Amino acid sequence: MMYAVLHPPNFFAQAAAMQxxxxxxxxxxVFDGEVPKEFVFAANKGARxxxxxxxxxxxxxxxxxxxxxxxxVACEEVALxxxxxxxxxxxxxxxxxxxxxxxxxxxxxxxxxxxxxAIQLATKLRQSVMTVGLLANVGVxxxxxxxxxxxxxxxxxxxxxxxxxxxxxxxxxxxxxxLASEHAEIFKAWGIHSCAELAxxxxxxxxxxxxxxxKKLHALACGTLPHLMMPVEASFESGLVExxxxxxxxxxxxxxxxxxxxMTTTLLERVRTKxxxxxxxxxxxxxxxxxxxxxxxxxxLPLQDTPTLLKLMxxxxxxxxxxxxxxxVELHAQSAPPYRAQHGLFLPQAPEPxxxxxxxxxxxxxxxxxxxxSPELTDDYRPNAFRMAPFHPLxxxxxxxxxxxxxxxxRVNRPPQVISVQLVNERSVxxxxxxxxxxxxxxxxxxxxxxxxxxxxxWCREEWDVRLTAEATERLCRIAFDPRSxxxxxxxxxx
Amino acid sequence: MGATSAIRIQVEATLAQRVPAALTLKIKQAPELFxxxxxxxxxxxxxxxxxxxxxxxxxxxxxGKTSFALSTLANVTQLGHACAWVDVNDALSPExxxxxxxxxxxxxxxxxxxxxKLKLTxxxxxxxxxxxxxxxxxxxxxxxxxxxLDMSDVLPQHTMRIPLATxxxxxxxxxxxxxxxxxLTQSPCASSCAALALRCxxxxxxxxxxxxxxxxxxxxxxxxxRERNRNEGSPFQQKKPIGRVNWSAETQWTRCG
Numbered sequence: 001m002m003y004a005v006l007h008p009p010n011f012f013a014q015a016a017a018m019q020x021x022x023x024x025x026x027x028x029x030v031f032d033g034e035v036p037k038e039f040v041f042a043a044n045k046g047a048r049x050x051x052x053x054x055x056x057x058x059x060x061x062x063x064x065x066x067x068x069x070x071x072x073v074a075c076e077e078v079a080l081x082x083x084x085x086x087x088x089x090x091x092x093x094x095x096x097x098x099x100x101x102x103x104x105x106x107x108x109x110x111x112x113x114x115x116x117x118a119i120q121l122a123t124k125l126r127q128s129v130m131t132v133g134l135l136a137n138v139g140v141x142x143x144x145x146x147x148x149x150x151x152x153x154x155x156x157x158x159x160x161x162x163x164x165x166x167x168x169x170x171x172x173x174x175x176x177x178x179l180a181s182e183h184a185e186i187f188k189a190w191g192i193h194s195c196a197e198l199a200x201x202x203x204x205x206x207x208x209x210x211x212x213x214x215k216k217l218h219a220l221a222c223g224t225l226p227h228l229m230m231p232v233e234a235s236f237e238s239g240l241v242e243x244x245x246x247x248x249x250x251x252x253x254x255x256x257x258x259x260x261x262x263m264t265t266t267l268l269e270r271v272r273t274k275x276x277x278x279x280x281x282x283x284x285x286x287x288x289x290x291x292x293x294x295x296x297x298x299x300x301l302p303l304q305d306t307p308t309l310l311k312l313m314x315x316x317x318x319x320x321x322x323x324x325x326x327x328x329v330e331l332h333a334q335s336a337p338p339y340r341a342q343h344g345l346f347l348p349q350a351p352e353p354x355x356x357x358x359x360x361x362x363x364x365x366x367x368x369x370x371x372x373x374s375p376e377l378t379d380d381y382r383p384n385a386f387r388m389a390p391f392h393p394l395x396x397x398x399x400x401x402x403x404x405x406x407x408x409x410x411r412v413n414r415p416p417q418v419i420s421v422q423l424v425n426e427r428s429v430x431x432x433x434x435x436x437x438x439x440x441x442x443x444x445x446x447x448x449x450x451x452x453x454x455x456x457x458x459w460c461r462e463e464w465d466v467r468l469t470a471e472a473t474e475r476l477c478r479i480a481f482d483p484r485s486x487x488x489x490x491x492x493x494x495x
Numbered sequence: 496m497g498a499t500s501a502i503r504i505q506v507e508a509t510l511a512q513r514v515p516a517a518l519t520l521k522i523k524q525a526p527e528l529f530x531x532x533x534x535x536x537x538x539x540x541x542x543x544x545x546x547x548x549x550x551x552x553x554x555x556x557x558x559g560k561t562s563f564a565l566s567t568l569a570n571v572t573q574l575g576h577a578c579a580w581v582d583v584n585d586a587l588s589p590e591x592x593x594x595x596x597x598x599x600x601x602x603x604x605x606x607x608x609x610x611x612k613l614k615l616t617x618x619x620x621x622x623x624x625x626x627x628x629x630x631x632x633x634x635x636x637x638x639x640x641x642x643x644l645d646m647s648d649v650l651p652q653h654t655m656r657i658p659l660a661t662x663x664x665x666x667x668x669x670x671x672x673x674x675x676x677x678x679l680t681q682s683p684c685a686s687s688c689a690a691l692a693l694r695c696x697x698x699x700x701x702x703x704x705x706x707x708x709x710x711x712x713x714x715x716x717x718x719x720x721r722e723r724n725r726n727e728g729s730p731f732q733q734k735k736p737i738g739r740v741n742w743s744a745e746t747q748w749t750r751c752g
Contacts, residue, residue, distance in 0.1 A: 347575075350575075350576065350577045350638055351577055351636055351637065351638025351639060352638060355636050355637075355638070356636070356638070358636075359632060359633070359636040362632055363605060363629055363632060366625060366628060366629060366632075367605060367606065367607065367625060367629065371605065371606040371607070372603070372604075372605055372606075373603070373604065374599055374600055374601075374602055374603060374604060375587075375589035375592065375599050375602065375604050376589075376599060377589055377590065377593055377599070383590070384588055384589070384590055386589040386590075388604075389600075391603045392600075393577040393600070393601050405744075405745050406532065406533060406562055406566045406595065406742070406743075406744040406745070407562065407565075407591060407594040407595045407744060407745060407746070407747055408562055408591075408714070408715055408744040408745065408746050408747075409561040409562040409565050409588065409591040409592075409595065409744075410588045410590070410591050411556075411561055411584075411586040411587075411588065411647065411648070412585075412586055412587070412588045413586070414585050414586070442702060442703045442710065442712075443703075443710065444703045444710040444711050444712045465703070465712035467700075467703070473555060473556070474557065474697060474700070475555075475556045475557040476557045476712070476715065477557075492586070492588065493556050493557060494557055494715065495556060495557055495558065495559060495560055495561040495562065495647065
């Protein structure tokens with residue numbers, strides 16, 4: 001493997017000068033931080049010659065008669081983006097070197113057919129960087145660290161021939177190695193100033209004095225320290241996109257499903273390579289009227305099968321159809337770890353998650369959005385207050401045993417039905433409901449309830465439990481009187 | 496005896512290609528039962544309502560059909576199973592269900608929409624058709640241990656219009672999905688497709704209590720009559736159970752006390 005390391009020296013100063021070329025011929029320093037703790041963050045060669053060093057306070061730097069400019073992170077990002085784009089043109093496998101800003105390592109194996117030999121490639125790379133206004137050193141070697149040291153230690157293009165890495169590094173000062181300050185002091189005391197001098201030391205002696213750090217530094221100086229390349233890859237999630245433009249507008253959902261099926265399968269194949277599943281799919285339809293129709297299908301659990309996802313998309317699009325014919329389709333998927341369940345012979349019965357999703361979508365289409373789900377009691381004093389929650393059967397577990405007695409169930413009339421009630425001495429004696437006259441045999445009540453009296457939606461009513469008879473039938477009902485509207489209602493029937 | 500056995504084995508061996516075990520008595524498997532949560536009713540039913548079959552509970556209003564069904568569902572959900580309630584008239588009270596002990600998180604409630612009737616023809620038949628289609632979907636998907644099709648407020652003339660083939664299909668689907676399918680109706684309509692047919696009546700009319708200043712509705716007595724039980728002839732049942740039983744249900748406020 002051959003590595004080319006691109007290193008723009010003094011990157012932050014160069015990035016600052018990129019937007020203001022007139023600064024290049026003047027000594028300047030980049031400062032950062034809040035007043036009064038502003039400090040010098042970077043300085044160009046001219047400023048350093050006047051004694052400005054990173055870490056100095058702003059006042060100290062200004063006394064050296066240099067131009068002071070504030071650090072601009074946006075400029076640095078622009079410079080980094082430019083560098084990234086350039087190196088991507090020279091190799092598909094690149095690694096960003098975290099220790100030194102703006103430094104990239106390229107795997108250039110096999111690139112000679114396009115860019116020529118290593119020297120030609122390095123020269124072209126350097127020239128490309130110079131076109132965007134940055135100066136950079138390029139080091140080429142078979143060993144990653146050797147290429148890096150050459151880029152950091154030598155200006156221009158440096159190439160270490162294969163097998164001569166130690167010789168190429170020999171003349172470089174120890175400062176090109178990642179030395180801790182204590183070790184730099186030790187080597188200075190020993191009179192070791194170059195990589196060749198460090199490589200000449202006996203490895204065992206170095207380990208006995210410096211430990212494992214000594215071994216690593218010795219291998220670095222010899223150009224033999226291995227490196228595992230971690231190439232920069234595009235975000236997996238951002239790549240989960242499928243687009244298709246149609247030759248002619250499609251207004252039939254059936255025909256669109258063929259396209260969606262193919263695109264979903266492709267997305268699933270891509271997702272499966274990472275052992276993941278699709279958690280949601282965003283469908284973007286470009287319509288003939290240049291409008292866009294957007295729907296998101298989000299199954300309760302990540303899915304890995306095309307038919308289920310396709311069915312969910314079909315049901316969703318049938319429930320919310322686009323307003324015009326479709327000219328382009330775009331699918332954006334979001335991945336998640338797949339759902340895994342431990343089944344057992346003796347576990348309670350529950351529907352399969354994937355099938356449940358399709359079932360619920362079908363039922364919603366048949367009955368309506370808010371007519372399918374699990375009832376959930378709300379914290380409200382109003383009788384029969386509830387909301388519809390999504391149906392997600394819990395993990396199988398048995399609950400505690402309930403009390404042995406059975407509760408009388410009320411069958412609710414939604415909405416409550418208006419009735420006529422005949423009163424004698426303020427007691428109901430007869431009731432007319434659905435054209436049937438009932439005699440009130442017994443009545444229990446009233447139970448006066450009210451709520452929300454502090455808002456405009458306040459409610460109050462008097463409720464009665466009544467036993468009614470008509471001919472041979474008898475029924476137990478809960479009736480209510482609304483004092484505001486002076487109306488009687490049947491709330492429900494006990495059954 | 497030995498000669499008879501030999502002849503039987505010989506006949507079975509000859510017919511083995513066409514009819515396996517032609518002369519051997521097929522042992523009927525004991526049906527899996529779900530307890531109703533009421534000891535006296537379970538005793539009458541031989542343990543509860545059968546799974547993988549249709550149970551039809553019929554009766555007029557205020558005869559305890561809904562209380563019976565909710566009590567059964569409470570037991571089923573507390574065993575950890577998922578259940579469904581297909582509500583033709585949108586009459587289920589979640590408060591009553593919770594008070595009976597139904598785990599609402601395991602209950603899928605399908606409400607035939609009152610709003611949608613405007614789009615459909617303004618007849619109960621449309622809601623019933625929706626309910627039948629929804630039940631069909633539930634059975635085809637499977638995974639629900641109990642499904643209640645609540646047609647309590649549908650008039651008998653409408654339920655009688657449902658083709659018998661629908662009930663046969665439901666019976667097979669329930670068997671395949673291992674679901675206990677419970678119908679709540681005003682009069683029996685599933686005929687021979689129901690493995691268990693029960694009729695609900697009001698038992699003793701117990702007057703409202705007069706303990707306090709005002710009368711209070713505290714409890715109701717119901718009667719359950721077993722019309723048909725296909726599992727009665729099972730060799731696993733030692734004696735024929737009784738045919739009718741009385742049971743009582745209490746109101747929420749007396750249970751809290």
